[in-house]
Amino acid sequence: MELLITGASQLVTLSGAPGPRRGVAMREVGVIENGALLARNGTIVAAGRSSDVERLPAAKRATVIDATGKVVLPAFVDSHTHLVFAAPRLTDFEMRIGGAKYEEIAQAGGGIASSVRTTRNAGREELAARAFHYAQHALSYGTTTLEVKSGYGLDAETEIRILEVVRDVSSAELPELIPTFLGAHVVPQDTPRAAYLKLLTHELIPQVSREGLAEFCDVFCDRGAYTLAEARTIFRTAARHKLKLKIHAEQLSRTGSAVMAARMGAASADHLDCVTRADIAVLAKSRTIATLLPGCSMFLGLAYPPARRLIDGGAAVALATDFNPGTSPTLSMPLMMSLACTQMRMSPAEALTAATVNAAHAAGRGRVVGSLECGMQADIAVFDASDYREIPYYLGMHTCSMTIRKGKIVHSARRP
Ligand SMILES: [Zn+2]
Structure with missing residues (x-):
């Protein structure tokens, strides 16, 4: 069960040292332009540039989600x-x-x-x-x-x-x-x-x-x-x-x-x-x-x-x-x-x-969710935005277009 999310304007990985982030480390969110993510059985196995991730053998048999014009980030x-x-x-x-x-x-x-x-x-x-x-x-x-x-x-x-x-x-x-x-x-x-x-x-x-x-x-x-x-x-x-x-x-x-x-x-x-x-x-x-x-x-x-x-x-x-x-x-x-x-x-x-x-x-889940890195659970939010800063910018506007938990789509917005 492979899932490939590819072509994202920004893949925001929040990757970094294990543990909570403090001070200036809170500003390092790990943006990959034209990013992709591959998950297998609900776990992330690759995250990087679309051209690199799409080349992986497992990506060939994956269900593909086209994230062109979207921001992909860890689910909240x-x-x-x-x-x-x-x-x-x-x-x-x-x-x-x-x-x-x-x-x-x-x-x-x-x-x-x-x-x-x-x-x-x-x-x-x-x-x-x-x-x-x-x-x-x-x-x-x-x-x-x-x-x-x-x-x-x-x-x-x-x-x-x-x-x-x-x-x-x-x-x-x-x-x-x-x-x-x-x-x-x-x-x-x-x-x-x-x-x-x-x-x-x-x-x-x-x-x-x-x-x-x-x-x-x-x-x-x-x-x-x-x-x-x-x-x-x-x-x-x-x-x-x-x-x-x-x-x-x-x-x-x-x-x-x-x-x-x-x-x-x-x-x-x-x-x-x-x-x-x-x-x-x-x-x-x-x-x-x-x-x-x-x-x-x-x-x-x-x-x-x-x-x-x-x-x-x-x-x-x-x-x-x-x-x-x-x-x-x-x-x-x-x-x-x-x-x-x-x-x-x-x-x-x-x-x-x-x-x-x-x-x-x-929430006691720091080793399971919260970042898009290999080994983490594939809990992902996809937003109709080309830059993650638009998420707090558009005040009270509903921009989450897809939510994925353990590699499965659990919410998908109809286009307005
Ligand atoms: Zn309370």
Whole structure:
């Protein structure tokens, strides 16, 4: 089963040293003009100039995709989403437009608590149908790997149901769904704090690990959510149960959670709107990816995280959508790249690195996807563009014409 994609205006390989990219290395995206790529059984076996790749014996028997006038790049990795929920929060949306603050929206029954209410009441099929629809939507933006968090259940039954939905919806026709247990999203309104923490550490984390329902454990450490000490306790329990770590850190206030996560070897610290210079120095020396979520800043009308200081300070920066029903209702990685360039002063090359290679490391898939090199999985996005910089340039325009996962076409746009 050979697949040849040839004649691309640009084949953007993102090839380079193994591991996440930092500093000036984030600007080296590896553009090959008139490029081609050959895959066999879902794995990339050659990438280079069309004239060289087409000459290979295996290219002769391959199915051919003509990429003339197109940009071919690694499919996006969206390493932070809350994909499983029951309903959009349209009342919150209107209240916020009208000037209501976070606390007023919460008092009116909105916010995360309202998503918890609707998600608890939703049946398994309803949640699965929605998750399937959204995951399919992600393919149309060129995304083939999606991290998916629980966190709108906040009781044993619904948290497990959400993770089971992620498992049951997964298929070769969708992006890979990587499950994360976010039972520690906020403290539920109907359970005392200490009792809920005990449920998390004594029952749910052990169960999730035992049943293989999640790969990561995440905590929202912020005012109104979990304290640093609570986050540390949850992390220790998760690590003991062989779950990898992620954290919602330094979003609304500076808590010290990014440094704690870096010291405990977390895969990523996400949001980081309020990081300090000292925090950045610790992140730069760690394996923890700094994942920025500009969709959230845009949708809430808040300041953007300091991408420039993070990159120039040596942190490995990734971009993700934070797709969720309240604060970032988008699955468009190209839009995240546009916001990164226009609002956070990242260069198009830095934004592309952040949405592919570095995002793959944030999702624990850095050795599998994120670049177009021999031995990597053939997860590929094809865009109607002759230069990769057009992807963030055409703001909110839908330019992904084909998405390929493991060498198979999983999305193909009809010409407008
Ligand atoms: Zn989030």
